[in-house]
Amino acid sequence: MLSAYSAASVRAAEQPLLDAGHGAELMRRAAYGLTMGIISVLRSRGRAVYGARVAILVGSGNNGGDALYAGAALAARGARTTALLTSARSHPEALATFRNAGGRCLELSLETEKASFCAEAWASDVVLDGILGTGSRGGLREPAASVVAELDRLQGALRPLVVACDLPSGVDASTGEVDGPVLRADLTVTFGAHKAGLLSSPGEQYAGEVRLVDLGLDMQGAPELRRLEAADLAVLLPAPHNSDHKYTRGVAGIVAGSARYPGAALLAVAAASACGPGMVRYLGPEPVAAALALRNPEVVSSQDSPLEVRVQAWLLGPGIDGDDAQDERARDILLAGRAARIPTVVDAGALGLVQASDDGGNAHLVLTPHAGELSRLLQRCGVARSRAEIEASPRAAATEAATVLGAVVLLKGPTTVVADPLGAIYTQANGTARLATAGSGDTLAGILVALLAMGGRDLPTTAALAVALHGELARSAPSTPLNAGMLAGRIPAVWASVTGARPTRE
Template identity: 50%
Template sequence: MISAYTGTAVRRAETPLLAEGRGGELMQLAAYGLYAATADRLAARRGRIYGAAVTVLAGRGNNGGDALYAAARLARRGAATTAVLTSHTAHPEALAAFRAQGGKVLALTESNAAALAGAALGADAVIDGVLGTGGSGGLRGPVRLLAETLNAARLQGQGPLVVACDLPSGVDADTGQVEGTCLRADLTVTFGAVKTGLLAGPGAAAAGEIRCIDIGLGPHLGAPSAYRLQAKDLAGLLPVPTPADYKYSRGVLGIAAGSDTYPGAALMATGAALATGVGMVRYLGPGAVARLINLAHPEAVCGSGTVGDTHVQAWVAGPGAGNDEDQRRRASDAMASGLPAVIDADAIAAVRAGLHPGVVLTPHAGELTALLRSLGEDASRADIEADPIRYARLAAQLTGATVLLKGWATLAAAPTGELYSQAEATPWLATAGSGDTLAGILGALLATDRTPDTEREPGHYARLAAAAAHLHGRAGALAAVDGPVQPSLLEPQIRSLVANLTGRPRRKFK
C-alpha cells in the first residue's frame, strides 16, 4: 500500500534532518534518484543515454537544485544538457556542478520564451524543477508558455519525455489543485514520501507514473493523509471460499437496480457481482428486467418483493432506477436497512444525513454537486473536479456514509477522514455502464466481507470501496488492450483478476 502525505507534513519531517546539517545529503539522495529514474526512461526510449538532449527547467529553490544535480549526472553519461533558469537566481552549488559537466545555461525571459519552448520540444527529455512542495499557484509569465507548449505536444503523443522533480510544477502538493497552468509529466519522481496532491484531481492527471525516492524521512512523517491500494493489498479483501462454505455463507447480495427504461444497469451489476465471487444474487425489480437477467445469469434469484422481506448481507441500489418508484423506494429502504449498501446513480438524489459508514455512495462529480446542494453546501462541478479531496471528505462527514467519488483518480472517503485514491483505470472506461459494473463489484465485496465488527478499523468500508475501484480499473485496462471497452463484457477480466489476486492464476488474455 502506498501512503501519501501532504507537502506540509513532508517539509515538517525534513526539519529535524536539516537542523542536523544534513540538507546537502538529502539533496544528493533526491538528485541521484531523479537522475536514475530519468536515465532508465531515456534508455528505454532511445536505447542509450549517450547523445541524448536533456533540458532542465530550473527554479530558484532546492527543487531546481535537485534537477540541476541530476542533469549533471546525466551529462557525465554523455547527455547534452541545457539548463533554462526560470528565475533570476538558482541553487549556486548545483548550478556550479552543472556547469562543471559542460552544461549550457540560459535565462528564460519574455523575449526568448517562444524560442526556448521550441528548443525544449526537440529535446529527448525535459526535467521540470521549477516549483517544489513550497510553491503556490499555477505557472505564470514566460514559464507558462513553455509549459503550455509542452502540454500541447504531449496531448498529441509528441514531444520529449517530461520528468517532474518531486511534483509537476503548478500542482498543489496538499490537494492536487491547479490554479491556471501546470506542466504535465510522463513521470514524477517524488522525494521522501508520495505527496497527497499526486493522487487526486488535476494533480493525479498531471503526475504520470509516480516513483518515490527514500531519503530517510520515514521516522518523522507521522500519519498519512491518504492511501493507495496496490495489487498485493487486495488478497485479504477479495472473497475466497473455504471447504465449509455454502452459497449463503459465501455472501448473498441484493440488487435493486434497473427499470423498464434502463434494464442494462441491472444486467451489468449482476454480472460483475457474480464474476467477483458472491455466493448468490437476489434481484428485485420489474419482471421484464428479471427475465433478461435470468437469460444471461440463470443462477440469479429474481423477484419483486421488498427490501425488508429479502435476506441478504448487502445491497446494491439505484443503477438504472430512472423514474421507477418501486426501485426508488427499495433504494431508500436499502439505505435504512442497517446493512452495507452501494447507493448509486438515481438513488443518490434521495441521500440524507444520518447514514452509517457501511453505506457507500458512488457519485461522479455532477451527482456530488446535487447531493451537496441538497445538504446545504454550494459547490459546482468545476469546484469538485478541482479539489475532489475536500468535497469527497465533506460529503462523507455530512452524510455519515462512505463516499466513492469517481474520476480520473477515484477517491474513497470515510466519514472519519480516512482517504484512498485509486488510478488504475483507463480512459476507455469512461462509457455508459461502467458505473453499474463498479457497483456490482463493490456490492460483492460488501456482501462477502467477513471482517468481525471488533476488527473493523476506521475507514474499513473506504478500503473495500478502494479495492472495488482497483479491480474495476484493472479489468478495464485489461479489456482495453483489445480495443474500446464494453462494460457488459468485463466479466472474464474481473474473474481472472480475482483468481490471480487470490493466488489462483488463470490463463492470460491475448
C-alpha cells in the same frame, strides 16, 4: 498499501535531517534518483546518455537545485544539457556544479534566450521540470507559466519525454489541485515520500508514472491518504472457507433496473454474481427478472418487498429512475437500514433519496456518485458545488460530502476517491479512460455489493477494493474499445491474476 503525505508532513520529516547537517546529502540522493530516472526514459526510447539532448527548467529553490545536479551528472556522461533559469536566483552550488560539468545556462528574463531554450527543448530527447517542488505556493507564476504553456503545446511523436523533479510544477503537492499551466510528465521522480497530490485528481493525471526515491525519512503521523496496491488485492479479495455454505458466504441484494433501463440491472447483477458471493437476490420488474434468468440463471429474482428478504448487503439505484415500485423498495431499505445497519451501496437513481445525517444514521451507506451526481447531492444538503468545482478538487468535495452526509462517499473519476466520515481517504487509479463508458458504474456497483456481502473488511477498505478490481478489468484489457457489457466477463481472469496461484482448497 501505499501511504501518501502532505507537503508539510514531508518537510517536517526532512527537518531533523536538515538540522543535523544532512541537507547536501539528501539533495545528492534526490539528484541521483532523478538522474537514474532520466537515463531510464532515455533508454526506453533507445537513446544513450552520451549525445542525448536534455533541456532543464530551473526554479529558484531546492527543486531547481536537484534538477541542476541531475543535469550536471548527465553532462558529465556526455549529454548535451541546456538549463533555463526561470528566476534571478538559483541554487548557487548546484548552478556552479552544472556549469563546471559543461551545462549551458539561458535566462528566462532575456527574450532571445527564452526563444533559444524553447527551440532547444522542442528538439530535445527529455525536458526536465525542476521549477517548483514542495515549497511552492499556488500555481506557476509568470514568466515561468508562459514557457510551460508553450512547451506543453507540443503533442504527438514530436513531443520530448518530460520528467518532473519531485512533482510537476504547478500541481499542489498536498491536494493535487492545479492552478494554471502544468507541463504533463511521462515520469515523476518523487523524493522521500509519496505526495498526496500525485495520488489525487487532477494532479495525478499530470504526473505520469511516479517513482519514489527513498531518502530515509521517518514519516510521522497518519498519512493524508492511502492506496491499495496489487499485493493488497491479493490479500483482501475474499475466498470461501471449507465450512461455508451459501448463506455464510453472503447474499447480495440488488434493487436495480426498470422497464426503461433494464441494462443497468443486467450489468450490476452480472458483476456481482461474477465476484462469487453465496447468492445474488434481485428485486425488480418481472421482464427484467426474465432477462436475468437467461443471462444469470444462478440469480434468485422476485418482485418482493425488500422487507421480506434477508441479505448481507444491498445495492440500490442503478437504472431505477421513473419506476415507482423500485423507488419504494429503495426507500424501504434506506428507512429500515437505519436500524438494521446492513451495508448498503446507494448509486445513481437512489442517490436522490439519501438525507444528510449527523447522528451516525448513514454510517452503513456507501454513496457512489460521479461528479455531476455529487453536485446535485450536495446541493440538496445546502452546499453549492458545481461539477467543475468538484472535478477541480475531488478529494475535498468527497471529504466534505462524507462529513455532511455521514456516509462513505465513493466519488468516481480518473482517480476515484473513497472518503470516510471519520476522515480516512483512499484514492485508486487502477483503471484507464476506457472505463469512462455508459454502464461501467453499474458494474462497479455490482462488484461493491458482492464484496460487501462477502464481508470481512470495513466499508471504506471494501469500497477501495471494489474500485481497484473494477479498474483492473480495464487495465488488463487489450487496447481495443471496451464496453461495460464486457467487464463482468473479465472478472474471473483478473481475479485469478491479482490473487496469484489458485489453491483449490482454501
